[in-house]
Amino acid sequence: MSVATWTYPPELLQALAPLGLAPQAHTPPAVVRGALNDLYRYELRRMRDRLRAGELVKVEYLDRVVALRKKYWPLTLQLPAWEKICANRTHPAARNG
Numbered sequence: 001m002s003v004a005t006w007t008y009p010p011e012l013l014q015a016l017a018p019l020g021l022a023p024q025a026h027t028p029p030a031v032v033r034g035a036l037n038d039l040y041r042y043e044l045r046r047m048r049d050r051l052r053a054g055e056l057v058k059v060e061y062l063d064r065v066v067a068l069r070k071k072y073w074p075l076t077l078q079l080p081a082w083e084k085i086c087a088n089r090t091h092p093a094a095r096n097g
Contacts (some may be wrong), residue, residue, distance in 0.1 A: 004028065006086040015074050029082035033075070040072045 005025040008016075016022065016032070019039055023032045044065070051061045077085070 008032075008086050012074055012085070019071075029086050030079055033079055033082055036072065037075060040068070040075060043068055 003026070006023070006027065006029060007025065008023050013022070016036065019036065021032060021035055021039075023029075047056065047061060047064055047068070050056045051058070056064070074082075
């Protein structure tokens, strides 16, 4: 049996930290990317709801969507790219007893 470990590059960790995500070496990129995508979609829906409620004007809404896309830039990378840049290394699992 083997255990996969992941090394998240500093640029990626810096983008994730303000969003409350701090992946560990045992956290697969698919899990992190999925959580990031869920947060992004939540924020987009919240903004859309504010637009529909008249709390935002269309121009302000568009500017905020662009800012949100920049904030969530890691989502521009597909999962295979995440797996590649996070340098998946497999180590033998520790045996019990």
